[in-house]
Amino acid sequence: MRRAQEASGKLPQVAILFSQFAAYHVDRIEAVARRLAGRAQVLGVEMATTSRTYAWEPARGIDAARHVTLFPGETYEDIGWRQRFAAASTAVAGAHMVYIGVPCSEPDILALSWRLAATGRRPVLMSESKFDDAPRLLWRERGKANLLRPYRAAIVGGPRQREYLRFLGFGSRPILPGYDTIGNVRIRQQAGIPSRPWEARDFLFVGRFVDKKNLPTLLAAYARYRQLSAAPPRRLVLAGDGELAETLKAQAGEGVVFTGFLRAEDVARRTGNALALCLVSLIEQWGLVVNEAAALGVPAIVSTPVGARDLLVRSGVAGFVVEPRSAEGIARAMLALAGDEAEWRRHSDACLTRAPLGDTDRFADAVEALMFPSREADRRLAAFWAAAEGE
Numbered sequence: 001m002r003r004a005q006e007a008s009g010k011l012p013q014v015a016i017l018f019s020q021f022a023a024y025h026v027d028r029i030e031a032v033a034r035r036l037a038g039r040a041q042v043l044g045v046e047m048a049t050t051s052r053t054y055a056w057e058p059a060r061g062i063d064a065a066r067h068v069t070l071f072p073g074e075t076y077e078d079i080g081w082r083q084r085f086a087a088a089s090t091a092v093a094g095a096h097m098v099y100i101g102v103p104c105s106e107p108d109i110l111a112l113s114w115r116l117a118a119t120g121r122r123p124v125l126m127s128e129s130k131f132d133d134a135p136r137l138l139w140r141e142r143g144k145a146n147l148l149r150p151y152r153a154a155i156v157g158g159p160r161q162r163e164y165l166r167f168l169g170f171g172s173r174p175i176l177p178g179y180d181t182i183g184n185v186r187i188r189q190q191a192g193i194p195s196r197p198w199e200a201r202d203f204l205f206v207g208r209f210v211d212k213k214n215l216p217t218l219l220a221a222y223a224r225y226r227q228l229s230a231a232p233p234r235r236l237v238l239a240g241d242g243e244l245a246e247t248l249k250a251q252a253g254e255g256v257v258f259t260g261f262l263r264a265e266d267v268a269r270r271t272g273n274a275l276a277l278c279l280v281s282l283i284e285q286w287g288l289v290v291n292e293a294a295a296l297g298v299p300a301i302v303s304t305p306v307g308a309r310d311l312l313v314r315s316g317v318a319g320f321v322v323e324p325r326s327a328e329g330i331a332r333a334m335l336a337l338a339g340d341e342a343e344w345r346r347h348s349d350a351c352l353t354r355a356p357l358g359d360t361d362r363f364a365d366a367v368e369a370l371m372f373p374s375r376e377a378d379r380r381l382a383a384f385w386a387a388a389e390g391e
Contacts, residue, residue: 015095021059027183031360033064048076084108101126117150130160158310178362184295191272201275209242221330291358299347318350
């Protein structure tokens with residue numbers, strides 16, 4: 001197909017499909033469009049403007065690619081799967097490769113992937129799932145492996161996501177890194193120049209107030225940190241909202257601040273002025289707030305389930321990895337970052353060194369490698385995996 005397009009003088013088209021766009025998705029689409037300029041047309045497709053799960057602002061700033069919203073002004077969950085399938089099929093009909101960031105178990109995506117494969121197009125799975133996200137039953141995993149059969153390649157977040165696809169029998173099909181990335185330049189521009197000195201910086205959580213985020217344990221850990229701290233204790237800022245808000249406010253003691261839901265720009269500024277990001281979830285496929293923190297040189301205290309730790313955190317070097325149920329362990333990680341400015345700056349510098357692993361240039365690397373294979377593309381991918389798995 002691509003040869004026929006090249007012979008006719010028409011550039012091949014790349015379609016990137018998500019259920020809803022946030023700034024992160026715009027970052028990725030723009031990075032691909034810049035990388036493939038003059039070689040391919042890039043189409044960014046979002047199913048709907050809003051969803052019940054994420055209170056993201058409507059997407060803006062897509063300049064280098066064509067942007068299509070299939071159901072503008074509507075909520076993703078309110079649209080029937082047959083409607084989504086029909087609209088998506090039409091939108092991506094001219095694409096040579098379709099990068100799909102909607103769960104493959106959704107009926108419309110299942111039907112779309114098979115249709116694309118049957119018509120000679122190349123659906124590419126984009127996934128952040130890993131084995132430790134949930135209890136795994138063999139019969140269910142076998143069924144999931146069948147859902148992946150139409151996909152010709154995959155782009156994943158990091159090593160654990162790659163291993164999970166291999167477990168599911170992805171076989172010799174390419175598995176490339178770079179999915180869970182953000183625009184480091186955008187985040188730094190939004191954050192501006194940090195205005196708080198080290199001694200005035202706070203601990204920060206950003207996210208939804210739901211069970212999997214393990215916030216009661218974080219509050220208990222913070223209370224323990226206050227007991228252990230010889231210096232005046234830092235504050236703990238919880239930025240977000242959700243079903244557990246009132247319960248958490250009842251548990252919170254002295255020094256805990258609730259901001260409510262914040263705009264992306266406000267989150268960036270808060271993060272840039274934080275002492276450390278705290279993400280100690282019980283379940284966390286990735287955690288893009290860790291990418292944001294690394295881009296701004298802010299160490300993260302993350303639990304073992306957090307997918308982003310594989311790339312962006314090195315315990316004791318660039319942040320800390322803790323057990324999610326250990327309030328004592330979390331408290332002592334807080335104490336380590338709050339007690340000595342030179343130590344904190346060592347962690348901060350190490351985070352900045354690792355931050356390029358979480359930048360959207362890595363997503364562009366993956367798309368380019370699939371569209372236009374080359375030795376240089378292979379070299380970049382090999383260097384990524386080496387950095388991800390090394391010190």
